[in-house]
Amino acid sequence: MKRGTTNMAIDYQLLATQIKQWALELGFQQLGITGTDISSEEPRLAAWLAQGFHGDMQYMAEHGMLRARPAELLPGTLRVLSVRMDYLPGQAGFATNLADPTKAYISRYALGRDYHKLVRKRLKQLAEKIKLAVPELGFRPFVDSAPVLERPLAQRAGLGWVGKHSLLLNHGSGSWFFLGELLVDIPLPVDEPHQGDCGSCVACITSCPTGAIVAPYVVDGRRCISYLTIELKTAIPEELRPLIGNRIYGCDDCQLVCPQNRDAPLSIESDFQRREQWQDQxxxxxxxxxxxxxxxxxxxxxxxxxxxxxxxxxxxxxxxxxxxxxxxxxxxxxxxxxxxxxxxxxxxxxxxxxxxxxxxxxxxxxxxxxxxxxxxxxxxxxxx
Structure with a gap:
């Protein structure tokens, strides 16, 4: 990526508007633009790592503060384009799977196609559209593929706010969506950060099966069922096994009880719909x-x-x-x-x-x- 691409002949305000429209046409529900400075997140990240809440996910500790420094991750970056894409399938089957302990519960995001390739492909298509206006554009898309604090970036880009369960929440859309980032080297105007919050609600904290949300906005990954069933490569601690129930891949409990998800929209993406092999297995x-x-x-x-x-x-x-x-x-x-x-x-x-x-x-x-x-x-x- 070049050290910042500035072309005085380009109307970046107009380009930002066009980019947001292109994002909608590509299937994203929202796109926001923010800068690269999220240094205020570094103390929180350092404390989380110091307490060992990342468990066996050593890559988090290895990358350290780089997660809060996207400009160092990709030199020349001026803006982060943050996008979200709804994934809740039409036949989620929440009640059926959780109520019957003989059935397997799989986190709703994993019922369809792996989202990484799909979202990344759409981000690259978006970048190609931007290159039509800025031929010398330098860019790089990320979808869980780099040490980036995507939720704080998304909040600064106006997509929502970080809830007490540490997921991003959006008024009207809840939290059933994927996030992705496109790092670019052009000085687009930035959006206003989202100012929402969870108020006094603690539904996610009190409903977590394993008590993994140890404080508002703080998740002990070592107790999280998603970590235990997906990230952990060794034995699941014996004292936590009875608390997992029939959840064999991930957990959605903190999202299920969140009031913001009551009216969350269903995904229109065919790739995110429940595959036949996960129907009441x-x-x-x-x-x-x-x-x-x-x-x-x-x-x-x-x-x-x-x-x-x-x-x-x-x-x-x-x-x-x-x-x-x-x-x-x-x-x-x-x-x-x-x-x-x-x-x-x-x-x-x-x-x-x-x-x-x-x-x-x-x-x-x-x-x-x-x-x-x-x-x-x-x-x-x-x-x-």
């Missing part, structure tokens, strides 16, 4: 997949990134959390012969959980019957 059915089947069904999906081993690990935990079924125990036991050490650890835990539930069920009925007999006897006449 039972845990046992998914656990029966071999690696070839897993790879076939996750082609072009974000789910493939965790690999088959972590896929089995996650489902084993969910099966341990499911109500007792003899079929569950049989499937878990059968999988031991071909499982890796990591998966085997979670299978053994799940079997123990199922056996405990079986024992409780076997002893619950006799105890209930005894209590009922005592109650009846107390109510009978002495000579009965």
């Amino acid at each position: 039972g845990l046992l059915q998914l656990f029966a997949w071999d690696e070839t089947t897993f790879l076939r069904h996750t082609e072009g999906s974000a789910i493939r990134r965790i690999g088959f081993e972590r896929w089995q690990r996650n489902i084993a935990v969910a099966l341990g959390n499911a109500p007792y079924e003899a079929n569950i125990v049989a499937s878990l036991q059968a999988a031991k012969a071909t499982s890796t050490a990591l998966v085997l650890e979670h299978i053994n835990w799940a079997v123990a959980q199922q056996q405990r539930k079986s024992w409780q069920a076997a002893n619950l009925l006799p105890r209930a019957t005894e209590r009922l007999v005592r109650i009846i006897q107390k109510g009978l006449p002495r000579d009965a």
Whole structure:
């Protein structure tokens, strides 16, 4: 990228208006423009890293303050074009999947095609349109592909505000959208930062299954179910396994309870709609997949990134959390012969959980019957 591209013959105000229109035509719901100075985020980022809240995501610590310095990430950058694209599918199936502990819950963003390539492609198309007006444009698109603090940048670009769950929120659109950035070297006029906030609402904090939101705007990644089921490559801490429930890939709970999402729009992108293989899938059915089947069904999906081993690990935990079924125990036991050490650890835990539930069920009925007999006897006449 050049060290700043300034052409006095260009009406940058008009160009900014055109860019926003082009973004809408490419399928983005909104585009905002901001500068590169987000140095005020550095103390917050440093404190978060110092507390180890990034867990095993070492790349976050390795990049350090670079995440708050986009101009250093790509020298010559003058502006950041921040975009958002709705992804909530038409058949999200929230209630069905979470209410039935024998069904698999997959975060709604992962039900369709992997968004990274789609959003990045649209950003490149946007850049090509800008190059028609500024042939010497230097640019680079990012979609979770660089150490950039995308949410603070999006807030400064006017797209919304960072909620207490650390996600970006937008009045009328909630939080069901992807973010992307296009770094450019032209002096476009910047938009006003969004001034919204969550007020006194703490729904996301009180509803987090694992208590991962340790303070407003602060998430301990090590406790977050999305981290545990997607980012964590080793064993899931045993004390957190029962709290995961049937969530086998990600978690949407903090978004589900957010009042801003009550009227969130559905995505019109066909690539983001729920794929057939994720329609009301039972845990046992998914656990029966071999690696070839897993790879076939996750082609072009974000789910493939965790690999088959972590896929089995996650489902084993969910099966341990499911109500007792003899079929569950049989499937878990059968999988031991071909499982890796990591998966085997979670299978053994799940079997123990199922056996405990079986024992409780076997002893619950006799105890209930005894209590009922005592109650009846107390109510009978002495000579009965």
